[in-house]
Amino acid sequence: xxxxxxxxxxxxxxxxxxxxxxxxxxxxxxxxxxxxxxxxxxxxxxxxxxxxxxxxxxxxxxxxxxxxxxxxxxxxxxxxxxxxxxxxxxxxxxxxxxxxxxxxxxxxxxxxxxxxxxxxxxxxxxxxxxxxxxxxxxxxxxxxxxxxxxxxxxxxxxxxxxxxxxxxxxxxxxxxxxxxxxxxxxxxxxxxxxxxxxxxxxxxxxxxxxxxxxxxxxxxxxxxxxxxxxxxxxxxxxxxxxxxxxxxxxxxxxxxxxxxxxxxxxxxxxxxxxxxxxxxxxxxxxxxxxxxxxxxxxxxxxxxxxxxxxxxxxxxxxxxxxxxxxxxxxxxxxxxxxxxxxxxxxxx
Numbered sequence: 001x002x003x004x005x006x007x008x009x010x011x012x013x014x015x016x017x018x019x020x021x022x023x024x025x026x027x028x029x030x031x032x033x034x035x036x037x038x039x040x041x042x043x044x045x046x047x048x049x050x051x052x053x054x055x056x057x058x059x060x061x062x063x064x065x066x067x068x069x070x071x072x073x074x075x076x077x078x079x080x081x082x083x084x085x086x087x088x089x090x091x092x093x094x095x096x097x098x099x100x101x102x103x104x105x106x107x108x109x110x111x112x113x114x115x116x117x118x119x120x121x122x123x124x125x126x127x128x129x130x131x132x133x134x135x136x137x138x139x140x141x142x143x144x145x146x147x148x149x150x151x152x153x154x155x156x157x158x159x160x161x162x163x164x165x166x167x168x169x170x171x172x173x174x175x176x177x178x179x180x181x182x183x184x185x186x187x188x189x190x191x192x193x194x195x196x197x198x199x200x201x202x203x204x205x206x207x208x209x210x211x212x213x214x215x216x217x218x219x220x221x222x223x224x225x226x227x228x229x230x231x232x233x234x235x236x237x238x239x240x241x242x243x244x245x246x247x248x249x250x251x252x253x254x255x256x257x258x259x260x261x262x263x264x265x266x267x268x269x270x271x272x273x274x275x276x277x278x279x280x281x282x283x284x285x286x287x288x289x290x291x292x293x294x295x296x297x298x299x300x301x302x303x304x305x306x307x308x309x310x311x312x313x314x315x316x317x318x319x320x321x322x323x324x325x326x327x328x329x330x331x332x333x334x335x336x337x338x339x340x341x342x343x344x345x346x347x348x
Contacts, residue, residue, distance in 0.1 A: 002208070005097035007034040009208050016209035020303045023173050023214055026202030027132030029194055030211060032179070033187055036100030037125040038093045038107060044115035045089050051250050052110040053083065054233060054242045060085035065153045065170060069233055069241060070095075070103055075255030076229040077236070079103045080221065082170060084155055092166070092181075094127075096223045110251060126187030130194055130203070131177030131214075133346075138198040139178055143167060147178070161186075161193035172211065174218025175346055213300050216309065219269065219342030225280060225297045226267060226311055232259040235313070237267045237341075265294065265313045268325075269341040272308035276329040277301050278336070283328040284312045293318070296327065302343065309343045310336070 001008050010031075012019060022028050040049055046058035055068040065084040069077050079099035084092040095103040104120045111118055130139055136147045145158040145167065155168030163186040171177040182190055195203065212222070221227050226236055233242050234256070242256050272278060278299035283292035299310035314325065321340060326333040 004208065005034060007097060009034065010205075011209045012207040013205040016207070016213065017303045019204060019206035019210035020213050022202060022204045023132045023175055023206060023210065024304055025133070027130055027134045027138055027177075027198055028173075028206035028210065029191065029198070029203055030129040030131065030206055031187070031191065032127040032129050033125075033184075034097035035127050036093075036095040036097065036103065036120070036122040037127075037181065038095065038100075038104055039119040039121055040091045040093065040107065040111070040116055041119065042089055042114075042116035045091055048111045048114035048116040049083065049091060049093075050246060051114070051248065052107055054250065054252065054256065055083070056243045056246045057083045057085065057091060062087055063154050063156060064151075065155060065168060067153075067241065068093075069227075069238070070106060071233070071252035071256065072229060073252055073255065075232040075252045075259050077223070077227045077231055077233065078106060078229065079223055080227055084166075084168065086155075086157070086166070099223060124184050126182050126184050126190075127179060128182065128187060128190050128194065129171055129177060129179045130198070131171045131173045131175050131206075132203075133176060134198075134201050134203070135175070135177045138194065138201055138203055142193060142197055150178075152176075161190040163190060165190070172218075172220060173214040174220070174342060174344055175214075212298075213303060216298050216300055216311070217302055217304055217342065217344035219311075221267075221311075222298060231265075231313075232256060232263065234259045235263045235265050235267065263316055266316045266319045267297070268312060268314055268319050268338045269343060270299075270310040270312055270325060270327070270336040271339045271343075272310065272327065273335040273337070275301070275308065276327070276334045277308050278310035278312070278327045278329065278334075284314060284336075285326040285328065285333060286318065287324050287326055292328065304344050311341075
């Protein structure tokens with residue numbers, strides 16, 4: 001157990017690699033109750049979120065969700081989040097635990113002038129996620145909905161494990177899976193019911209360690225590493241999220257228009273040529289250059305792929321696939337190549 005964003009969180013239960021491989025081959029169970037849950041409701045909720053975020057939640061159909069970000073006036077990322085449309089005038093935004101309070105405060109400020117209100121339900125809500133190729137098989141007998149009807153990035157109100165739940169087909173692992181938003185006191189019964197139902201099918205609990213290696217293989221950014229207040233969505237390779245064509249103003253529009261034209265850095269995926277691991281903060285170099293040109297943001301030895309992978313920020317002119325990069329690992333430079341992300345993509 002370690003402190004994480006004000007919570008005590010499990011790094012691992014049975015072992016990081018075992019948990020990682022379970023999610024890739026069968027299923028893993030994650031306690032994500034540290035995440036924030038912010039409900040935005042009212043006749044002006046859709047317009048308010050269009051103004052507050054870089055995406056256009058007003059275009060979501062009821063029951064659908066999308067990945068989004070909330071940015072500052074200067075275009076820096078305050079947080080990345082998922083937005084669910086639960087009704088014509090009801091939305092749920094799910095920020096990271098470390099930013100839940102700041103996102104709540106920013107949304108509350110940005111809702112001013114709109115006919116909308118914010119309900120921070122973070123401490124009333126628990127979140128349990130089951131992820132992996134056998135997730136649907138394990139979960140199906142425990143819910144009152146046909147999971148085949150739930151598309152990726154969509155959700156519905158139902159009953160799960162005998163309690164009311166918002167069930168969403170979302171996740172942070174690169175695998176198929178579901179997230180269950182339930183009342184705080186229902187988390188333990190839901191967790192226990194899922195573990196019991198999945199015991200014979202290979203389901204095991206998974207901690208922060210496996211969650212990090214899984215999301216890295218899937219090329220998913222982590223706030224505080226790939227994303228921060230000094231980075232724009234365009235620099236993080238996520239400019240596709242920014243809807244500069246939407247009508248009206250939104251927070252950060254002018255700065256993001258500038259960033260689109262002149263990003264200061266670029267996020268790339270790296271494959272290392274040796275067994276060394278590129279840890280967060282390690283310098284990266286252009287071959288033969290004396291000074292570093294960037295920094296590793298995430299790195300691991302991939303349990304699925306069998307070689308070392310990393311993400312790093314480099315100058316914008318050095319993102320060509322196959323391009324040579326060197327990583328400073330202790331007292332040596334290790335060769336690496338720029339490769340496409342995600343590093344891993346599940347078969348469908």
